[in-house]
Amino acid sequence: MADEVWPVSDALAFLAGRWRVERTVRDLADxxxxxxxxxxxxTAEGEGLLHVExxxxxxxxxARPxxxxxxxxxSPEVPGAAVVHFADGRFFHGLDLRSGHHVADHPCSADLYRGEFSAYDPDRWRTVWRVKGPAKDLLLTTDYRRDYRK
Known part of the structure; x- marks a missing residue:
């Protein structure tokens, strides 16, 4: 997908709703x-959104569920941006799509997760996570398309 990025003034408003997800997980070492x-x-939860995949x-x-x-x-600091937390409340990463693209790092034990987020239009966005560490060498690419079906 070599599309131009699309600026998003409000990340939470952009993300709200249902998305179809297709992810490729590549173990580069093996x-x-x-x-x-x-x-x-x-879905709306308090001031933010609950993300259930x-x-x-x-x-x-x-194949397994x-x-x-x-x-x-x-985000308390950047209007229109968001902060992402794991279900248990731990901080995961920030998300600022005002330029249409965002890069976030998340250190996890000895591994580093580097995520790139790109919005393409109101109905499409992508994440690419590169995971490097002593026991991991992964590339996770996820495409999201808005799902208007009920």
Whole structure:
């Protein structure tokens, strides 16, 4: 996807709703590829959004249900930006899409997660996470398309 990025003045307003999700997970060290397909719902919760992702993760020929929950809150410092927390309340990363693109780092033990977020239009965005560490060498690419189906 070589699309031009699309500036987002309010990350939470942009994300609200249901999105179809397609993710490719590449283990670069072992030359393995897996996929996740499903949906992500961003629903109102307090001042922010509850992010609930659910679907099927296929890895090494085995498909299994997968899900995760995150919380997106308004950034206290940057109007229109958000801060993302894990379900247990720990900080994950910031998200400022005012230019249409954002890079965030998240250190996790000995690993570094570097995420790139790009918005393309009101109905499409992408994340690319590069994970490097002593035991990890991963590339996770996720495409989101707004799901208008009820």
């Amino acid at each position: 030359d393995l590829t897996g996929t996740f397909t499903g949906t992500t719902d961003f 659910s679907g099927t993760f296929e890895w090494r020929g085995t 997968a899900e995760r929950t995150l919380r997106y809150l308004p």
